[in-house]
Amino acid sequence: MLNRANLKGAATMASPAISFPPNTAQRWTLANGLTLIVQEDRSAPVASVQAWCATGSTTEDKHLGAGLSHILEHMLFKGTKTRSTNEIAQKIQDVGGYINAYTSFDRTVFWIDVPKDGALTALDILADAMMNSTLPPQEYAKEQEVIRREFAMGMDDPDRTITHLLFATAYQRHPYQLPVIGLIDIYNNLTQEQVME
Numbered sequence: 001m002l003n004r005a006n007l008k009g010a011a012t013m014a015s016p017a018i019s020f021p022p023n024t025a026q027r028w029t030l031a032n033g034l035t036l037i038v039q040e041d042r043s044a045p046v047a048s049v050q051a052w053c054a055t056g057s058t059t060e061d062k063h064l065g066a067g068l069s070h071i072l073e074h075m076l077f078k079g080t081k082t083r084s085t086n087e088i089a090q091k092i093q094d095v096g097g098y099i100n101a102y103t104s105f106d107r108t109v110f111w112i113d114v115p116k117d118g119a120l121t122a123l124d125i126l127a128d129a130m131m132n133s134t135l136p137p138q139e140y141a142k143e144q145e146v147i148r149r150e151f152a153m154g155m156d157d158p159d160r161t162i163t164h165l166l167f168a169t170a171y172q173r174h175p176y177q178l179p180v181i182g183l184i185d186i187y188n189n190l191t192q193e194q195v196m197e
Helices: 004-012 068-075 085-094 116-132 137-155 158-170 184-189 192-196
Strands: 026-029 035-038 046-053 098-103 108-115
Touching (some): 068 108, 068 192, 085 116, 108 116, 137 158
Antiparallel strands (some): 098 108
């Protein structure tokens, strides 16, 4: 039975301290404001090169509810000034790597995981995509359909539906009320030109 006496005794009982390994991450802020963090972990011969962008669905200003950050997440690796989407995929496959990304309310994260010998290739590809993505129109049309299928899957998922309803109820005056993916009606009216702004 839970009562005050039991709780009082629990506070005085000795418990082992939780310990964490020391933080060995190195951090630099470049002149352009970009923060670079390097965390070495030699427990496996792999590297993960990531770009964490402080922008998500809540920072879409006049396009709030369109899922703009989510669209850009899908489009970033679809071509650059020097590489097509197929060339990007092939380069990463050649080094045994994997590309992915996700969008949340407050951030969009892009990453490439590779065997350690592919780290420089991954860094080159990620930097190229971040700086030189072209958002090709033919790829945009394809990704529009991919995202529409994501909308359909979400509408068919009871857990996702209840989560959207919960957030819409709990955050009536905050952008968290809108799903990260956006609202289908607003999304359908978003043009590629608006995405490129």
